[in-house]
Amino acid sequence: MSTVLIKNATLVRDNLKEADVFIKDGVITKIGRVDRGADTVIDGTGKHLFYGFFDMHTHLREPGFEGKETIASGVRAAVKGGFTDIACMPNTNPVNDNKVVTEYILTHAEKEGYAHVYPVGAITKGSLGTELSEMASMKAAGVTAVSDDGKPVSDGRVMRLALEYADSLGLKVLSHSEDKSLSGDGVANEGLNSEICGLKGITRAAEEAAIAREMILSETLSVPVHLCHVSTRGAVELIRFFKKKGVRVTAETCPHYFALNDDCIVNLDTFTKVNPPIRTEDDRTAIIEGLMDGTIDVIATDHAPHSAADKNTTYEDAAFGISGLETAFAISYTVLVKSGLISLTDLNRLMSVRPREIMEVSGRLREGEKANLTLVDLDAQYVVDSSKFVSKGKNTPFNGLTVSGKVTDVVVDGKVKLSDGQLV
Amino acid sequence: MKELLGIKQLSANEIYEILDFAEDMKKLILKREKCSFLRGRRVTTLFYENSTRTRTSFELAAENVGAYVNSLDVSTSSVQKGESLIDTGKTLDALSSDIVVIRHSKSGAPLFLSKNISAAVVNAGDGANEHPTQALLDFFTMRQHFGRIEGLKVAIIGDVKHSRVARSNLWGLKTLGAEVVFCGPKTLLPLDMGSLCTVTTDPVAAVYDADVVMGLRIQLERQKQGMFPSLKEYNAMWGISEKLLSYAKPDAIVLHPGPVNRGVEINSDVLNGEKSFVNTQVTNGLAVRMAVLSLIGKELG
Numbered sequence: 209m210s211t212v213l214i215k216n217a218t219l220v221r222d223n224l225k226e227a228d229v230f231i232k233d234g235v236i237t238k239i240g241r242v243d244r245g246a247d248t249v250i251d252g253t254g255k256h257l258f259y260g261f262f263d264m265h266t267h268l269r270e271p272g273f274e275g276k277e278t279i280a281s282g283v284r285a286a287v288k289g290g291f292t293d294i295a296c297m298p299n300t301n302p303v304n305d306n307k308v309v310t311e312y313i314l315t316h317a318e319k320e321g322y323a324h325v326y327p328v329g330a331i332t333k334g335s336l337g338t339e340l341s342e343m344a345s346m347k348a349a350g351v352t353a354v355s356d357d358g359k360p361v362s363d364g365r366v367m368r369l370a371l372e373y374a375d376s377l378g379l380k381v382l383s384h385s386e387d388k389s390l391s392g393d394g395v396a397n398e399g400l401n402s403e404i405c406g407l408k409g410i411t412r413a414a415e416e417a418a419i420a421r422e423m424i425l426s427e428t429l430s431v432p433v434h435l436c437h438v439s440t441r442g443a444v445e446l447i448r449f450f451k452k453k454g455v456r457v458t459a460e461t462c463p464h465y466f467a468l469n470d471d472c473i474v475n476l477d478t479f480t481k482v483n484p485p486i487r488t489e490d491d492r493t494a495i496i497e498g499l500m501d502g503t504i505d506v507i508a509t510d511h512a513p514h515s516a517a518d519k520n521t522t523y524e525d526a527a528f529g530i531s532g533l534e535t536a537f538a539i540s541y542t543v544l545v546k547s548g549l550i551s552l553t554d555l556n557r558l559m560s561v562r563p564r565e566i567m568e569v570s571g572r573l574r575e576g577e578k579a580n581l582t583l584v585d586l587d588a589q590y591v592v593d594s595s596k597f598v599s600k601g602k603n604t605p606f607n608g609l610t611v612s613g614k615v616t617d618v619v620v621d622g623k624v625k626l627s628d629g630q631l632v
Numbered sequence: 633m634k635e636l637l638g639i640k641q642l643s644a645n646e647i648y649e650i651l652d653f654a655e656d657m658k659k660l661i662l663k664r665e666k667c668s669f670l671r672g673r674r675v676t677t678l679f680y681e682n683s684t685r686t687r688t689s690f691e692l693a694a695e696n697v698g699a700y701v702n703s704l705d706v707s708t709s710s711v712q713k714g715e716s717l718i719d720t721g722k723t724l725d726a727l728s729s730d731i732v733v734i735r736h737s738k739s740g741a742p743l744f745l746s747k748n749i750s751a752a753v754v755n756a757g758d759g760a761n762e763h764p765t766q767a768l769l770d771f772f773t774m775r776q777h778f779g780r781i782e783g784l785k786v787a788i789i790g791d792v793k794h795s796r797v798a799r800s801n802l803w804g805l806k807t808l809g810a811e812v813v814f815c816g817p818k819t820l821l822p823l824d825m826g827s828l829c830t831v832t833t834d835p836v837a838a839v840y841d842a843d844v845v846m847g848l849r850i851q852l853e854r855q856k857q858g859m860f861p862s863l864k865e866y867n868a869m870w871g872i873s874e875k876l877l878s879y880a881k882p883d884a885i886v887l888h889p890g891p892v893n894r895g896v897e898i899n900s901d902v903l904n905g906e907k908s909f910v911n912t913q914v915t916n917g918l919a920v921r922m923a924v925l926s927l928i929g930k931e932l933g
Contacts, residue, residue, distance in 0.1 A: 403825050
């Protein structure tokens with residue numbers, strides 16, 4: 209029997225309330241005033257306690273791309289960033305399109321014992337966009353959703369069948385919505401800044417046309433769909449429209465889409481290269497509006513770690529992606545909450561509650577639940593230093609930025625995995 | 633001048649300094665004389681895209697100012713075997729190149745090389761980003777003809793979207809106070825540049841009262857990529873003809889970065905006509921590149 213006691217933290221739920229949290233054998237057994245001792249006591253005075261953040265969109269890279277990230281480094285980076293749960297995308301090598309790869313990921317993740325990993329299976333075999341993968345077999349092995357992330361399903365009929373088949377099994381489809389015939393070999397948001405730099409553009413139409421297709425299919429077939437990494441104003445407006453109609457659509461965005469605009473590309477820093485690309489200030493504003501009014505359900509990281517060599521080249525040749533697990537909370541807190549745009553309760557909804565609802569994973573900050581908890585010091589101000597990342601991917605456009613909100617302690621299944629900012 | 637990555641970063645004074653120096657260089661060329669600003673220095677040309685003209689121009693320019701010249705033949709070198717730009721650059725450093733002249737298909741490649749090697753880098757064209765010496769020779773040609781650049785109206789017609797020449801001209805001409813008009817079908821125009829210059833699909837409006845009419849090379853593969861239906865139709869709509877030129881100022885000049893697709897972006901009679909300064913541009917290019925290399929040579933350690 210092991211016990212953990214978190215004293216005097218402000219609990220972030222539908223409201224903010226100071227309380228003690230007592231954990232016994234991995235379960236929250238008491239919330240309130242706790243006068244007894246425990247094996248481990250964490251002083252939460254002045255800090256805020258969330259039910260652990262859940263990242264719906266992580267790339268762990270293993271198997272196949274261990275130079276970018278491994279399951280071992282990824283689950284530790286997750287905990288460092290306050291995520292007790294992460295869903296990992298299937299674009300590994302081999303692709304996670306069968307139960308063997310799913311089992312490999314789960315076995316390794318469990319062995320590490322940091323963040324829980326929810327493998328996302330491929331929609332189609334080899335992510336080639338033609339034949340459906342064996343979703344039921346993968347589900348039995350532990351897959352919780354399917355996605356075409358990174359290699360969007362271009363054929364409308366295949367996506368229709370995928371949405372229908374996945375829903376038959378109770379699997380959510382996480383759509384990387386991109387019409388490749390429109391985005392082509394673009395590398396940055398098509399607009400004034402890409403024109404100034406002579407960089408091939410990615411038109412917003414590539415994203416908006418694709419999400420429109422997904423939502424129309426969702427409506428027509430009466431099946432749910434989740435839209436990954438939404439980045440444009442038009443996308444937010446379309447989602448708002450379809451949600452109002454009652455279509456079962458949910459959506460996520462990522463910190464770089466509400467923290468940055470595409471002015472950041474003009475010095476050709478390859479760490480700003482990501483897909484979808486960082487858009488204009490008008491888009492950034494619209495993303496924030498979408499987060500404020502609930503059009504966008506979730507903040508995910510799209511954690512896409514890369515090796516130094518993948519990024520140390522020209523903008524056009526550099527890999528797409530941002531290493532996001534270890535900055536997501538601080539960026540979100542600083543840009544959205546500290547500036548007064550949304551409340552801590554909203555942030556809890558975006559990073560902890562809604563991801564679990566969409567992925568149909570239980571877990572709330574209440575008695576009887578598994579003790580997956582994230583304690584943060586909102587007043588801690590610091591400079592992002594990517595050289596200190598636990599992730600192998602140091603590719604962040606936020607390096608050197610002063611942010612507020614530090615994840616100090618993380619408990620996973622009742623075990624302290626991060627203590628005073630240090631992995632345990 | 634430490635290096636030349638683009639026109640975007642240059643002030644009017646910096647541009648004029650190069651143009652003034654190039655005047656002296658042109659006098660040398662016309663007298664068939666040389667100078668020795670780069671004596672004992674090594675200039676390496678590193679061309680990842682074929683361009684016989686620009687490369688020859690740079691190599692002659694380097695010889696004319698007294699440098700040793702060598703070129704890395706990218707088609708036969710280890711670059712073909714996957715050696716990265718960064719490794720190639722380090723090798724050139726180790727072989728003590730003082731100036732590396734690079735042409736690359738990727739925007740920003742010269743900037744990237746510059747960040748990673750100690751030799752001075754001269755951009756000889758990168759992707760759709762910049763082609764600074766081409767723009768400088770265009771400015772030189774305009775100034776020689778009109779005696780000024782400020783206040784000129786310059787119409788640039790053709791594949792502006794993919795053109796580094798158009799961009800370098802835009803940055804410099806804006807800095808120097810000229811008016812720039814981009815023209816072509818929308819499939820060949822930048823999407824969002826209306827805040828920086830006039831962008832029009834109407835060639836008559838573009839050329840109307842212009843002092844300079846510049847054609848851009850139409851890459852023949854653009855037609856195959858579906859950006860316009862046929863070369864014939866392109867020429868009929870946007871080709872620079874005598875008739876189109878009649879809308880320009882009487883003393884207007886016609887420029888083109890070459891090589892020209894006769895009968896596509898410029899009709900033969902215009903190219904051979906008295907308004908055409910295309911061959912003068914080639915000589916001026918040599919002068920401008922001599923000036924650029926010399927000015928960088930002055931600051932080499």
